[in-house]
Amino acid sequence: MPANQPTIGVxxxxxxxxSPLEWSKLxxxxxxxxxGTCTTFQLGHDTLAEMKLVDCKAEAILEHCWxxxxxxxxxxxxxxxxxxxxxxxxxxxxxxxxxxxxTGILVYSTPHQHAYWVNHHFGLFKxxxxxxxxxxxxxxxxxxxxxxxxxxxxxxxxxxxxxxxVFSEVDHKLPDINVPVWLxxxxxxxxxxxxxxxxxxxxxxxxxxVNTHTLKQCxxxxxxxxxxxxxxxxxxxxFLEQMEASxx
Numbered sequence: 001m002p003a004n005q006p007t008i009g010v011x012x013x014x015x016x017x018x019s020p021l022e023w024s025k026l027x028x029x030x031x032x033x034x035x036g037t038c039t040t041f042q043l044g045h046d047t048l049a050e051m052k053l054v055d056c057k058a059e060a061i062l063e064h065c066w067x068x069x070x071x072x073x074x075x076x077x078x079x080x081x082x083x084x085x086x087x088x089x090x091x092x093x094x095x096x097x098x099x100x101x102x103t104g105i106l107v108y109s110t111p112h113q114h115a116y117w118v119n120h121h122f123g124l125f126k127x128x129x130x131x132x133x134x135x136x137x138x139x140x141x142x143x144x145x146x147x148x149x150x151x152x153x154x155x156x157x158x159x160x161x162x163x164x165x166v167f168s169e170v171d172h173k174l175p176d177i178n179v180p181v182w183l184x185x186x187x188x189x190x191x192x193x194x195x196x197x198x199x200x201x202x203x204x205x206x207x208x209x210v211n212t213h214t215l216k217q218c219x220x221x222x223x224x225x226x227x228x229x230x231x232x233x234x235x236x237x238x239f240l241e242q243m244e245a246s247x248x
Contacts, residue, residue, distance in 0.1 A: 006036035009076035010240070011069050014042060015085030015109070017148055022084070022223040026233050035240065038072040040065070042086060047147045054155040058165035065090035070099065078103040080243065082236055084222060085109045085192065089170045092200070095181065096173025103247075104180040106239045108215070108222045108232060111192040112199040113167055174203040182239050184213040184222075184232070191220035 010030050012023045020039030027037045043064040044053040065087075073079045079101045083091030088110030095105050181204060185197035194214075201210045215222065217231040 005075075006034055007077045008034070008244070009036040009038065009072060009079040011072050011079060011081045012037060012039045013065055013081065013083040013087030013090050014039070014045075015083075015087050016042070017045070017151065018042070018084065018087070019045065019148075022221075026082075026223060026236055029233060029237060030240070033237070033240070036076060038068070040068040042090075045149050047149055053149055053151060054158050056162065058162050058169055061086075061162070061166060062090055062093050062169060066094055066097065069094055073099065073101045076101060080240060081105040082239075083107045083110070085111070085220065086166070089166055092177065092181070093170045093173050095179055096170070096176040098176065098178055102179055104182070104239070104243045106182040106184065106236060108184045109186065109189055109192050109220045110183070110196065110200065111167065112171070112196040112203070114196060115163065115192050116190065171203060174200065175205060177204055177206070177209070180209050180211070180243060182211045182213060182235075184215050184235055186215040186218055186220070186222075188216075188218070189220040 012020070012027065014020060014022050020041060023037075023039045027039060030037050041049070043061050044051050044056040069079075069081065080103055081091040081094060083089070083105070085108070088107030091105045091107050092110070095102060183197045183200055185192070185194050187194045197212055201212055204210055213235055215231055215235075218229045222229055222232040
């Protein structure tokens, strides 16, 4: 491997209707620490790609992330994955495949069985009033400076169906995970219930591998280009520092 080339990689996966641009600040921090990084478009999210969101099947979404990860991992001795929301689901699924170089994963705002846009009865209409103002104060900021993929309400039923299939695919792999997993979630998340983090930890069922973290600074969207959330970035750096220290 050439001199000064990073030997440790961090693979970053964005969430539904997100973009690699959301990782720009964290990516710069990681590169400054000597990590190699890679951000990728989720399937159906690249506005230049031919496939539309409504045509993306659950298996294809996960396999796309797997293929991108394996191509990236070839250049490194060990690799970490950081994922947000749908990207967190992909990270958990990849970890359940137990690829050789994967050393640990950190996921933010990741659903297990429910997301508000999928299950309105469970979700927004049951959000505690005591937390609603805080949740709205730290509400999602969607104007992140990139062109979002096409999204039509006529697609919702199909997307709901494929999302629940992604949940099922990931759930089956959670007990197979054998690398450290850090789960981070905000109680002010208006998209995915905070309790989902606890369900994921319970399903993995390996307390020695799982760490849970409560995010109090933000809601569902933890990485923004116009809003500076320090807490998620600090957690990512702490995750990598502690993981690397444990290997010495």
